[in-house]
Amino acid sequence: MLHRIQKLRDAGVVGINARxxxxxxxxxxxxxxxxxDDKVYTKxxxxxxxxxxxxxxxxxxxxxxxxxFNQIINDKKDFVIKPAHGSGGKGILVIDNRRGxxxxxxxxxxxxxxxxxYHIENILGGVYSLGGQVDQAIIEYRVKFDPIFNSISYxxxxxxxxxxxxxxxxxxxxxxxxxxxxxxxxxxxxxxxVGINLMTGITTLAVCNDRRIYEHPxxxxxxxxxxxxxxxxxxxxxxxxYELAPLGYLGVDIVLDADLGPLILELNARPGLAxxxxxxxxxxxxLNAIDKIKTLPTKIEDRISIIQSIAEN
Amino acid sequence: MRELNxxxxxxxxxxxxLGLMYAKVKTLGLPLVPNQTSSIWAVEARVEFDGLGRSATxxxxxxxxxxxxxxxxEFFVSRNYGLNVTSKQKDRRAEWSIRNAKGKQRLYYRIEVxxxxxxxxxxxxxxxxxxxxxxxxxxEPLASAIEDTLEKVRSESADIFTFVSQLLVQLNDPSPxxxxxxxxxxxxxxxxxxxxxxxxxxxGARISSRLVNGISLDDGITDxxxxxxxxxxxxxxxxxxxxxxxxxxxxxxxxxxxxGDVPMLHVEGGRNVxxxxxxxxxxxxxxxxxxxxxxxxxxxxxxxxxxxxxxATQHVYQILLMIPLGALVVVxxxxxVGVPSFGTFMPILISLAFRETELLxxxxxxxLITSSGLAFRFFLERLNLLLVPRLSAVLVMVIILMxxxxxxxxxxxxxxGISIALFPIVILTMxxxxxxxxxxxxxxxxxxxxxxxSLFIAITGYFVMTNNQLEHLMFNFPELLLIILALFxxxxxxxxYRISELIRFKDLANExxxxxxxxxxxx
Numbered sequence: 001m002l003h004r005i006q007k008l009r010d011a012g013v014v015g016i017n018a019r020x021x022x023x024x025x026x027x028x029x030x031x032x033x034x035x036x037d038d039k040v041y042t043k044x045x046x047x048x049x050x051x052x053x054x055x056x057x058x059x060x061x062x063x064x065x066x067x068x069f070n071q072i073i074n075d076k077k078d079f080v081i082k083p084a085h086g087s088g089g090k091g092i093l094v095i096d097n098r099r100g101x102x103x104x105x106x107x108x109x110x111x112x113x114x115x116x117x118y119h120i121e122n123i124l125g126g127v128y129s130l131g132g133q134v135d136q137a138i139i140e141y142r143v144k145f146d147p148i149f150n151s152i153s154y155x156x157x158x159x160x161x162x163x164x165x166x167x168x169x170x171x172x173x174x175x176x177x178x179x180x181x182x183x184x185x186x187x188x189x190x191x192x193x194v195g196i197n198l199m200t201g202i203t204t205l206a207v208c209n210d211r212r213i214y215e216h217p218x219x220x221x222x223x224x225x226x227x228x229x230x231x232x233x234x235x236x237x238x239x240x241x242y243e244l245a246p247l248g249y250l251g252v253d254i255v256l257d258a259d260l261g262p263l264i265l266e267l268n269a270r271p272g273l274a275x276x277x278x279x280x281x282x283x284x285x286x287l288n289a290i291d292k293i294k295t296l297p298t299k300i301e302d303r304i305s306i307i308q309s310i311a312e313n
Numbered sequence: 314m315r316e317l318n319x320x321x322x323x324x325x326x327x328x329x330x331l332g333l334m335y336a337k338v339k340t341l342g343l344p345l346v347p348n349q350t351s352s353i354w355a356v357e358a359r360v361e362f363d364g365l366g367r368s369a370t371x372x373x374x375x376x377x378x379x380x381x382x383x384x385x386x387e388f389f390v391s392r393n394y395g396l397n398v399t400s401k402q403k404d405r406r407a408e409w410s411i412r413n414a415k416g417k418q419r420l421y422y423r424i425e426v427x428x429x430x431x432x433x434x435x436x437x438x439x440x441x442x443x444x445x446x447x448x449x450x451x452x453e454p455l456a457s458a459i460e461d462t463l464e465k466v467r468s469e470s471a472d473i474f475t476f477v478s479q480l481l482v483q484l485n486d487p488s489p490x491x492x493x494x495x496x497x498x499x500x501x502x503x504x505x506x507x508x509x510x511x512x513x514x515x516x517g518a519r520i521s522s523r524l525v526n527g528i529s530l531d532d533g534i535t536d537x538x539x540x541x542x543x544x545x546x547x548x549x550x551x552x553x554x555x556x557x558x559x560x561x562x563x564x565x566x567x568x569x570x571x572x573g574d575v576p577m578l579h580v581e582g583g584r585n586v587x588x589x590x591x592x593x594x595x596x597x598x599x600x601x602x603x604x605x606x607x608x609x610x611x612x613x614x615x616x617x618x619x620x621x622x623x624x625a626t627q628h629v630y631q632i633l634l635m636i637p638l639g640a641l642v643v644v645x646x647x648x649x650v651g652v653p654s655f656g657t658f659m660p661i662l663i664s665l666a667f668r669e670t671e672l673l674x675x676x677x678x679x680x681l682i683t684s685s686g687l688a689f690r691f692f693l694e695r696l697n698l699l700l701v702p703r704l705s706a707v708l709v710m711v712i713i714l715m716x717x718x719x720x721x722x723x724x725x726x727x728x729x730g731i732s733i734a735l736f737p738i739v740i741l742t743m744x745x746x747x748x749x750x751x752x753x754x755x756x757x758x759x760x761x762x763x764x765x766x767s768l769f770i771a772i773t774g775y776f777v778m779t780n781n782q783l784e785h786l787m788f789n790f791p792e793l794l795l796i797i798l799a800l801f802x803x804x805x806x807x808x809x810y811r812i813s814e815l816i817r818f819k820d821l822a823n824e825x826x827x828x829x830x831x832x833x834x835x836x
Contacts, residue, residue, distance in 0.1 A: 004815050004822045011825040013818050017648055018808040063699065090750075118697035125700025127750060189756070212820040277821055 012282030014273060019249075023287065027166070027248025028269050035245035036267035039138055040084045045244050051237065052263045054080070054141040054255075061136045063124055066117045072139050080143075081116065083123040084136040089186035091128030093119050094142060094156070106155040106183045143263060146256040148229065152176055152192075154218045156183030160196070160234060162252040163271055163283070166296055167242035168303050169235050170286050170310065172196040173278045174203055174228065179218050187274045192216060194223050195279030198311040201231025207277040230262065235307070237262050239300050286310045319806060323799040330795035337790060344789075346782065352594040353385065354530045356537070356568065357423040357624045359591065362583035364414025369582030371409040371420055380527065380553075380569035382426040390421035390623075404571070414582060421623070426530075426568060443521040443546055451517065458495035459517045473520060473547040474561060480518075481543075481559030484511060505541045505573065508556045512543070521546040524573030525553065528590060530566045535628065537590040539570065539577070593624045595788075619788060632665070634787040635778040637797045639664055642774045644804050651813030654767040655747045662737045663767070664774035672775055679741075679768065682714050686745040687752070694749070708742040 008015075014023070034041060046053045057079060058072030073079055082092040093116070095103045102110040120137045122128070129135040149158045156177035163171040173193045177183045180190030187193050192213065195204040206213050206223040215222055228234065238252040241264060251271025254262050276282050289310040290296075297303055338345060360371055375398070376384070389396050394409040409420055451459055466483055470476040484493055485502060496514060500507045505524065512522045523546075526539040542563065543554040553563045563569070571577060580586045619630055639661035646652040654660055667675035689710045693703055715738070744767070752760035777783065787793055815822075 001812075001815060004819070005810060007822040007825045008810060008815070008818055011818075011821050013810075013814075013821055015808070015810040015814045015818075016651070017811065021806065021808050114697065121697075121699055127700055188759075207820075210817045210820075212824075277818065280821065280824055282821070 008282070012284030012286075012288075013276055014283045014287070016273065019270075019273060023165075023249040024270055028250075032245060032247055033269055036247065036250070036269045037085055037087075039082070039086070039266055040136060042245070042264075042267055043138075043140075046241075046264055049240070049244055051240060051244060052260060054143055054257075054263050054265065057139045057141065059084075059136055059138060060120055060124065063121055066120050066124075069117060069120060069139070070113065078142040080138075080140050081120060081123070082138050082140070083128045084138050085129035085133070086123075086135075087128075089184045089189065091119075091123055092184070094183070096142070143255045143265075144258045146229070146258050148226070149174075149176065149256075151219060151221050152216045152223060152226070154178045154181075154183065154216075156181070157185060157255055157265075159185045159265055160228065160254045160256070161193075161271065161275060162234070162238035162254060163275060164238055164242055164250040164252055165287055165290050166248050167239060167246075167300075168290055168296070168306050168310070169198060169238055170290065171275050171279055171281070171283060172198055173275045174226070176216065176223075178208070178216070180209075187272065192223065193274050193278035194226070195275075195281075196228060198235075198307050201228040201234070202226065203228070205278060205280045207274055210274060210277060212277070212280075229256070232304075234262050235304050236300060237264065239303050241267060242303075243300075316806070319802060323802050326795040326799040326802075330792045330799075333792040334790045345786070353425055353427055354382070354568070355423055355425045355593050355595075355624060356528060356530070357421060357591045357593075359589045360418075360420045360422075360578060360580070360586070361589070362418050362580050362586040364411075364416055364418050365582055365584065366413065366415050367582055368410070368412050369414035369418070369580065371407075371581075371583070372579040373407045373409075373420075373422060374571040374575065374577045375405050375407050375422060376424060376568070376570050377403060377405050378569055379426060380563050380567055381565055382428060382530075382568045385425040385427060387422070387424040390423070394420065404575075406575075418583060423624075428565070442548065443523075445519050446516045446521055448519055449513065449516050454495055458492040459514055462492045462496065462514070463518050467518075473545065474552055476518070477515070477520065477522075477543075477545045477554055478559040478561060480514070481511065481554060481556065484514070485557055485559065503541075503557055508541045508543050508573075511556060515545070523551075525569055526571055526573055526577060527563070527567045527569045528592070529564065530568055530592060530594075532594065535592055535624075537592050539590070540567070541573070542567070542569075544572075591624045593627060595620065619791060630791075631784065631788055632668070634791060634794070635784060636661060636665075637794060638783060638787070639774040639778050641797060641800060642777050643770060644801060646770045646773065648804055648807055649809075649811060651811030652766045652770055653763045654770050655744055655763055656740075656767075659740055659744060660767050660770035661774050661778075662740045663771035664778055666737060667771065667775040668779055672772065675775075676768065676772070678718065679771075681718070682711060682741055683745055683748065683764070685714055686711055686741065687748055690745055690749040704742060704746055707745050708738065711738055711741050711745070 035045065036042060040056070040059060043053050043056055057076065058068075060066060060069065060072075077098050078094075078096050080092065080094050083090070086092065094106050095116075096106050097104040099110065102112055103116060104110050123135055123137040126133050126135050143157050145153070145157050152158075153176045158174065158176045161173045161175055162169050173195055175185040175187065176192040176194065177185050178190055178192055182189065185191050187207070190209055192206055192208045194206040196202070197204055203224050203226040208217055214224065234254060238254060241252045242250060245267055247267075247269055249269075249271070251268030253265040253268065255265050257263050273283075290306070293306070297306070358373065360373060362369075362371075371394075375387070389407060389409075391409050394411045397408045397410070399406050399408060407422060411418075462480070462483060466476060466480045470479045484496060486493060489497060496510070500510050505526075508524045512524065515522045523544050525542045525544050527542055528537045529540055530537075541556060543556045544551045545554060546552075552561060554561055555564075578586065578588055619627055622630065640658065643654075643658065643660060647654065647657075663675075663679060666679075669675075670678060686707055690707055693706060698706065744764075748760050748764055751763055810818075
């Protein structure tokens with residue numbers, strides 16, 4: 001056991017306690033949490049700063065307004081409903097298509113509008129929100145994800161998690177839904193995480209349920225050597241989120257839309273640690289390297305150029 | 314710098330705590346190990362009544378001769394009352410008086426006793442010899458029933474004491490003859506009236522007797538009732554008799570309170586009079602008793618003693634002081650081990666409930682209630698209810714379940730089931746809700762894992778919080794709270810891996826191993 005602690009230390013693996021005390025607490029002041037915890041707020045900020053986000057169709061804040069749901073979606077065939085204060089991908093309902101009065105979910109099961117309204121009421125009641133406080137339901141554009149991931153993603157929306165430390169992209173991972181994760185790109189629920197070389201945007205190793213894998217568990221397709229298109233744009237987009245929400249230790253979730261390109265899906269003030277397993281690297285060495293730089297550049301381009309010196313760690 | 318400050322602060326806390334503890338052990342001789350064989354008993358009588366807005370007097374019989382016990386100390390607690398202890402024929406009574414008693418009035422009398430050594434026990438109570446009673450005039454058919462019974466007993470006994478024993482055996486015969494039936498008629502054995510009835514029969518044999526009230530000092534009993542006892546004079550000395558079995562003497566745990574010649578309590582100018590006796594026990598050593606004696610010295614260490622509090626409050630603190638230890642378990646399990654659980658302090662509340670129900674039964678009840686609650690919750694899911702009403706519905710369901718379990722176990726004569734009422738209902742409801750959401754969102758596996766994690770912490774917490782040694786230390790040395798505080802402060806600075814993370818990052822560690830070996834190969 002002690003031997004393993006030493007090995008993890010050598011690998012620079014950051015544990016939950018260290019993440020919370022050394023990175024989240026000192027760099028993410030509580031008062032800034034509203035920038036990321038309230039997704040409506042994040043979206044509005046991003047729109048103001050010209051950062052691409054999925055379009056907001058409508059917002060439901062009271063149970064009474066639930067009836068206006070039909071007007072909000074109007075004749076839209078697909079949309080996503082999610083809680084404004086949700087965490088860990090909880091309470092997200094994706095509708096792919098409509099057939100008559102029924103709404104079709106990505107796994108091809110159909111539900112009626114009553115069930116959707118009940119889901120919205122649950123969101124409003126705070127079932128999915130942090131701390132159970134009263135919440136709002138967001139209805140927004142459903143991302144039509146880039147077909148390049150078709151062979152390695154089971155339904156749902158694959159996304160790219162970028163870890164931004166002090167405004168500098170520090171580690172990246174592609175998250176792929178699986179059958180086990182029920183189409184959600186959440187590693188806790190069994191999604192696959194694939195490490196990405198920060199310099200090249202090419203995938204490397206992969207993880208599922210905290211264990212090393214090399215192929216997608218549902219398709220058996222190889223997960224390494226996938227080129228993420230427009231990698232430099234992605235780096236730029238994610239680094240620009242630091243201007244939006246100046247949290248020192250920030251997780252940025254980006255989706256690649258087939259029509260609209262990269263969109264910021266949400267920000268996270270307590271990004272998880274599985275990204276280390278996906279990349280086969282501990283975070284600590286890179287975080288230390290950034291900490292060593294006395295004055296960090298303010299221009300986004302300059303910040304991205306720093307990656308070169310830290311990605312070797 | 315800040316890190317250093319925290320370290321110094323923690324060190325100071327620990328030193329203060331240990332210093333106080335050391336001083337207490339050295340100067341007051343408080344034992345570090347609980348001594349369960351002998352105890353100081355504190356018996357507290359609480360008189361409660363509603364004042365009528367005018368002057369009130371409370372006259373309470375207080376113990377003089379304690380039988381098998383020795384008085385260490387006694388206290389009178391009464392706000393604004395004047396106190397006068399009168400002693401008539403060695404029978405002491407406390408008289409409290411007040412000019413204007415309005416609203417609820419509460420008076421306390423507390424006596425601290427230790428079991429008396431039989432060696433040092435003073436010789437039997439010497440009072441002046443009571444006058445021989447005059448034989449009463451009994452009505453028929455009672456007269457012939459008593460006459461026949463006394464005649465029969467007389468032929469089977471040698472002296473007054475064997476006579477009384479024999480009579481009591483006859484009168485309490487489970488299959489009584491018709492004479493005894495006549496005597497017993499209208500009386501319930503074991504009551505004060507029954508003892509008075511026996512005395513009335515004894516007058517027929519011209520034997521002096523009296524009623525004595527006492528309290529049985531038993532382990533684990535906090536609410537005591539007065540037990541009526543019979544005392545008989547044989548011309549030389551008084552001797553006690555069990556009015557139910559006829560056995561001579563007193564049980565070893567019987568503390569005499571007073572004779573029943575005069576009413577135990579008399580309240581003038583008040584109504585709704587209640588008396589309640591509370592018992593509590595604490596370890597005692599010779600040093601303890603000397604501490605009692607040295608109380609007049611007013612040591613500052615004594616001011617930090619929980620034993621000064623009213624007994625009911627002491628009971629609360631006995632439990633309260635264990636809660637930080639439960640929190641310590643939670644902190645350890647979550648930040649060092651990394652056991653998944655519902656809520657932060659929910660497991661402690663569950664272990665507190667286990668204290669009442671005992672472990673095995675507690676676990677069964679917990680599993681039974683959460684699983685049936687969960688089934689009900691899944692049924693509610695289909696009804697599309699709003700969150701707060703749905704939670705409340707689950708709450709009602711939990712209470713119904715508890716009620717059903719209590720009623721059933723009552724019918725089956727299992728008294729454990731009844732103690733379920735102390736289960737934290739609201740907490741259980743939240744557990745069920747969290748469980749069902751985790752079940753839906755993350756799957757049954759995750760939900761059961763978290764549920765078992767919580768249960769595991771609760772069980773560990775139970776063992777820590779019911780540990781006798783720890784309970785003793787916390788209650789006698791509440792300054793240990795400072796050490797616990799220091800532990801929490803240090804735990805808050807812990808940035809090492811959790812044990813669960815050693816498993817989680819196993820693959821990374823193994824790869825690091827390979828890196829290391831390949832590096833050494835290339836170089």
